[in-house]
Amino acid sequence: MPELKGLMMLKYYHAEPLANSLKSMLPLKEKGLAYESIYVDLHKFEQHSDWFVAINPEGQVPVLDHDGTIITHTTVINEYLEDVFPDAQPASGPLRPRDAVGAARMRYWNKFVDEHVMNFVSMHGWHRLVRVIASSIEDGQFEELMSHVPLPDQKKKWETARSGFAQKDLDHATDKIVYALDKIEQHLGENAYLAGETYSLADINFYSHCGLMVDRMFPDMKVNETRPNIVRWRDAVSARPAVQEALQSEDRTAPGLRTWSGAGTEHS
Amino acid sequence: MPELKGLMMLKYYHAEPLANSLKSMLPLKEKGLAYESIYVDLHKFEQHSDWFVAINPEGQVPVLDHDGTIITHTTVINEYLEDVFPDAQPASGPLRPRDAVGAARMRYWNKFVDEHVMNFVSMHGWHRLVRVIASSIEDGQFEELMSHVPLPDQKKKWETARSGFAQKDLDHATDKIVYALDKIEQHLGENAYLAGETYSLADINFYSHCGLMVDRMFPDMKVNETRPNIVRWRDAVSARPAVQEALQSEDRTAPGLRTWSGAGTEHS
Numbered sequence: 001m002p003e004l005k006g007l008m009m010l011k012y013y014h015a016e017p018l019a020n021s022l023k024s025m026l027p028l029k030e031k032g033l034a035y036e037s038i039y040v041d042l043h044k045f046e047q048h049s050d051w052f053v054a055i056n057p058e059g060q061v062p063v064l065d066h067d068g069t070i071i072t073h074t075t076v077i078n079e080y081l082e083d084v085f086p087d088a089q090p091a092s093g094p095l096r097p098r099d100a101v102g103a104a105r106m107r108y109w110n111k112f113v114d115e116h117v118m119n120f121v122s123m124h125g126w127h128r129l130v131r132v133i134a135s136s137i138e139d140g141q142f143e144e145l146m147s148h149v150p151l152p153d154q155k156k157k158w159e160t161a162r163s164g165f166a167q168k169d170l171d172h173a174t175d176k177i178v179y180a181l182d183k184i185e186q187h188l189g190e191n192a193y194l195a196g197e198t199y200s201l202a203d204i205n206f207y208s209h210c211g212l213m214v215d216r217m218f219p220d221m222k223v224n225e226t227r228p229n230i231v232r233w234r235d236a237v238s239a240r241p242a243v244q245e246a247l248q249s250e251d252r253t254a255p256g257l258r259t260w261s262g263a264g265t266e267h268s
Numbered sequence: 269m270p271e272l273k274g275l276m277m278l279k280y281y282h283a284e285p286l287a288n289s290l291k292s293m294l295p296l297k298e299k300g301l302a303y304e305s306i307y308v309d310l311h312k313f314e315q316h317s318d319w320f321v322a323i324n325p326e327g328q329v330p331v332l333d334h335d336g337t338i339i340t341h342t343t344v345i346n347e348y349l350e351d352v353f354p355d356a357q358p359a360s361g362p363l364r365p366r367d368a369v370g371a372a373r374m375r376y377w378n379k380f381v382d383e384h385v386m387n388f389v390s391m392h393g394w395h396r397l398v399r400v401i402a403s404s405i406e407d408g409q410f411e412e413l414m415s416h417v418p419l420p421d422q423k424k425k426w427e428t429a430r431s432g433f434a435q436k437d438l439d440h441a442t443d444k445i446v447y448a449l450d451k452i453e454q455h456l457g458e459n460a461y462l463a464g465e466t467y468s469l470a471d472i473n474f475y476s477h478c479g480l481m482v483d484r485m486f487p488d489m490k491v492n493e494t495r496p497n498i499v500r501w502r503d504a505v506s507a508r509p510a511v512q513e514a515l516q517s518e519d520r521t522a523p524g525l526r527t528w529s530g531a532g533t534e535h536s
Contacts (some may be wrong), residue, residue, distance in 0.1 A: 069369055076379065103351055
């Protein structure tokens with residue numbers, strides 16, 4: 001059984017179950033693939049440690065190791081899992097539609113989330129969570145930590161988190177999120193899911209980066225009161241057993257900082 | 269012959285053969301697909317006209333119309349063409365590698381170009397070309413034109429082009445391009461093409477958005493003198509008959525503004 005052999009050799013390096021780390025964990029669970037879960041502790045900067053950078057030179061989670069082949073970037077990982085394990089799929093159907101038009105719709109929305117949602121929610125998450133961590137580090141130690149960050153953009157993001165994001169940039173990020181919510185609310189008024197009638201990688205993408213925590217992170221947007229289609233969609237995604245299981249994964253974020261992370265954990 | 273029927277029904281709406289418009293024209297030509305070419309005149313703002321927005325509500329070129337199904341965004345269009353016409357391929361091999369690891373490598377580089385190259389070269393192109401056009405328009409007429417731009421980000425880009433991009437943003441864009449050139453120069457020292465040993469959609473992406481015109485746009489970067497791997501790769505791509513043919517497409521850009529557009533057209 002060569003496929004079973006393949007299944008035994010999947011390792012998934014990830015952090016808390018939200019954003020990127022959740023985004024590739026969900027297909028693994030939805031497809032029922034056996035994998036070794038390796039928690040990378042961002043609170044200890046393990047993603048910049050020598051052992052991890054030897055695996056992913058970009059120093060970022062998550063990473064999929066399939067029989068020694070390293071695949072990075074969640075949108076790429078998730079298409080890879082469809083290419084390698086096309087027949088492993090949830091009862092709701094394939095996570096990448098089999099028809100070309102459906103696959104194109106899925107990719108349109110994946111691209112929209114990757115380019116117009118992810119970084120903007122992330123900025124608010126960093127502003128609330130990483131800023132607190134980054135500004136609690138002593139000067140010399142901070143520079144030492146930064147010397148291990150491989151990506152220049154990522155180093156800049158850390159430095160900005162420490163000094164504080166500009167209000168203009170935070171406001172722009174908020175505008176982008178509101179625009180995305182408007183667009184998706186309208187789309188989900190005409191479609192059950194983002195790519196059409198079935199749950200796909202596009203839903204997993206928007207859920208992991210925004211849908212899961214948007215109401216918790218941005219209570220002023222009143223998503224629960226004003227976006228019935230998104231709420232209906234979010235509740236359908238949240239009710240999936242694979243999603244429930246993923247959200248129970250390890251979370252070492254300090255409870256007081258769980259605005260962004262944490263499966264439904266409230267401040268109180 | 270149902271496939272021939274499919275082939276007869278492809279329409280490609282595009283502008284000058286560079287950047288996005290070139291990026292999906294190349295696979296059409298490489299794959300030898302018959303299609304109807306429809307030139308959209310950006311100099312007359314046709315992309316924001318009622319007839320075009322009825323086809324693509326985002327008001328952007330290019331667009332693929334396949335038997336009435338509209339596909340937008342070049343990375344999505346190009347994967348769609350692989351899904352629908354897998355057997356139409358150049359002699360060099362499929363434009364999307366058939367093995368899952370090769371496809372993942374292709375998608376990694378596509379994503380890199382989409383997110384870390386395209387917008388930054390585009391900003392310099394707009395700074396040099398669109399700024400001249402946008403600032404020559406009378407106030408009232410400019411607002412009228414802007415009222416037809418569907419995407420808020422695109423409207424902002426037009427307004428910024430008119431008032432002038434900030435030097436800080438142009439410098440950041442330059443830094444991003446230099447970073448990409450460094451990364452790709454190193455990668456092409458170990459690989460014939462971006463996704464590995466064969467020419468793929470990733471090469472088409474980087475060539476269309478940067479490789480084709482980087483030396484012409486940024487002579488100070490001295491690509492020809494300092495990046496032998498990129499030069500070797502660029503010359504191999506430029507020599508392809510499909511590329512040569514695409515670069516002969518209609519170009520209505522005023523000759524004096526062809527720093528960015530124009531197949532090898534020099535200032536002089």
